Amino acid sequence: MYKVFVNEKPIIITSSNKDAIFPVFSFKSIVFNEIINKLENTETKGIILISDDLESDWKSFLTNLKMIPAAGGLVLNPKNEILFIYRNGVWDLPKGWIEKGESIENAAIREVEEECGISNLKIINSLITTYHIYFHKGIKLKQTYWFLMTSDDCQGLTPQLEEGITQVSFKNNTETKEALKNTYQNIKLVIDTYKES
Structure with missing residues (x-):
């Protein structure tokens, strides 16, 4: 599992959605900027992204950002x-x-x-x-x-x-x-x- 905070709200990238307390999306279906925008500009308290291949999807997630x-x-x-x-x-x-x-x-x-x-x-x-x-x-x-x-x-x-x-x-x-x-x-x-x- 990876947890990334945006304005103190988590994006959780994980292979399991049991006990999900935030809205759940498939990692493959997300548009990066829309997720960031949702956390910045709405009441959404966090987002869970379900991954089929955690390490591969994490690398993909990082391509959107300067580390x-x-x-x-x-x-x-x-x-x-x-x-x-x-x-x-x-x-x-x-x-x-x-x-x-x-x-x-x-x-x-x-x-x-x-x-x-x-x-x-x-x-x-x-x-x-x-x-x-x-x-x-x-x-x-x-x-x-x-x-x-x-x-x-x-x-x-x-x-x-x-x-x-x-x-x-x-x-x-x-x-x-x-x-x-x-x-x-x-x-x-x-x-x-x-x-x-």
């Missing part, structure tokens, strides 16, 4: 609190674009360091890859590779103001639940994946 690769981290401190950033009025996890020639892991660590002013980061494992469509000089698909990280550096976290980040803080379980009321669907997916593992 922007990014990487980020769900960072835990020694108390198992999660590192959040506050940007554009929303709680988020640190992430950013992968630079040319840079490995995904190095990009993830660099972006977390830059956005939060943190050091001593260690990658534990890969968590999940998330996708969301945004509109800037055309239609783009941000593909973000997420890693579980740890750091024992809890001193002097510094938000990267030039990136619009105004707060950086570690949050305990109660504070994390509160932050998740004001975050993106993809961030909920990252945190759910961490909790399930």
Whole structure:
């Protein structure tokens, strides 16, 4: 299954439609721009596209979009609190674009360091890859590779103001639940994946 968000509404590309909670279409029958338009301009809360060949249809779906690769981290401190950033009025996890020639892991660590002013980061494992469509000089698909990280550096976290980040803080379980009321669907997916593992 692939899940791509458009304005926080999912396009779910899957081989099964059991328990479908959104309108269901055959992948072969859709017109890409009509699906995007439906999610942008109607009350539709999400769309399920049923695929006969998931990998082939996913590749076909990607041909409609310019892919922007990014990487980020769900960072835990020694108390198992999660590192959040506050940007554009929303709680988020640190992430950013992968630079040319840079490995995904190095990009993830660099972006977390830059956005939060943190050091001593260690990658534990890969968590999940998330996708969301945004509109800037055309239609783009941000593909973000997420890693579980740890750091024992809890001193002097510094938000990267030039990136619009105004707060950086570690949050305990109660504070994390509160932050998740004001975050993106993809961030909920990252945190759910961490909790399930």
